[in-house]
Amino acid sequence: MDADLAQLIEACKREERRAQHALYARFGAMMFSVSVRYTNSRADAEDVVQEAWVKVFRHLDSFSRNHSFEGWLRRIVVNTAITHYRKNLRHVHHLDIDEVHATPADLEAFKECEFTREELDRAIGQLPTGYGLVFNMYVIDGMKHKEISDLLGIDVNTSKSQLSRARKYLQEVLTRMSAVATPQQPLSTHGKSSI
């Protein structure tokens, strides 16, 4: 951790508003993008990131200098997003995903494609919510299956199988995206769903 950040954190611990604004300016974009990855809509992402920042400022004393501050922030956003997801679980539509299979030919086609970050965002956004959570947590945020299972309240093997299915589903979606001439249009009829 650099000295500037350490000073900023110390000032935030003293609840100095100016320092808190500076901290927000430094990490606000990162926090918001993590929140967007874990939620269905920007409105939900804003709610989650609001709550996450309040938690950050209130519990800054519990941050240990031995750890990565950015990692600590990410974990707070992820935890807040999962809590938000659980609260709104009853509003999420369910979809059977067993019918989704990527063929070997799709995967071969996928290998030759290069995707942008926005395209990948859209593809992940089309994953069923439960799959998307596991994929985000494992692949992008680097969590272990044990942590994921604890946070989501699922079995470790369930986490592994969901990750595997999420990968296949994502590859299939990306392959179809690469096949579509105008990738800006909706790529699939699949709605946002959960397992």
Place this chain on the structure above:
Amino acid sequence: MENQAFDRYVQSLYAQESLTPPAALESAIFARLDAVQPAAPKRRMGWWMASLAGLVLAGWLVGTTWQAGDPSGAAEVGAASAGAVGAVGTANVAAGADVAAGAAGPAAGAGKAGDEVPAVETAAGVEVARGAAAVRSRNTSSSPSLVSTPVPSLSSQAAPCEPVRKLEVRPFQRTGSVGEKGLVYPRGEREVVAMPATITVRQ
């Protein structure tokens, strides 16, 4: 594509994830933060005000305690000094029975040996009265030059002292009647009896 390669590919795309949040989000966050965590300067000012108020309160308490303790201490000092001075035969300090309870001192001091002095209700007052009377009686006999002290002389008090009836609280005796014993409290546990009290000062 192998799973690990795919994961690395995705991670590379998210390595520097940064999505500009809407401008209104910052104000919303800090407005919400204000609700749970008031701004630091205000809180610190509140802390200073609380500290100052605490100091003022503590000072007032100390002052009050000192003032409340002083009369009793003065009474003790007055009584003690009255006795000590009585031994020495100095009326000046005995007249320092400016203690409220010892106010009967001058009157007692003005009396001669064998006079009845008004009884006072507190032990300290009685002590002071006794001390002052003793001093006074010595002064009148052995060192009249000291009579010019603030202690008023007997001649200055033309009217003789009326005996003071002393109130005593005694355990109630059911055999006694109201007319004889005095006022009986409704609960019948204690009674107040008016008793004539006199103190004889001997030389």
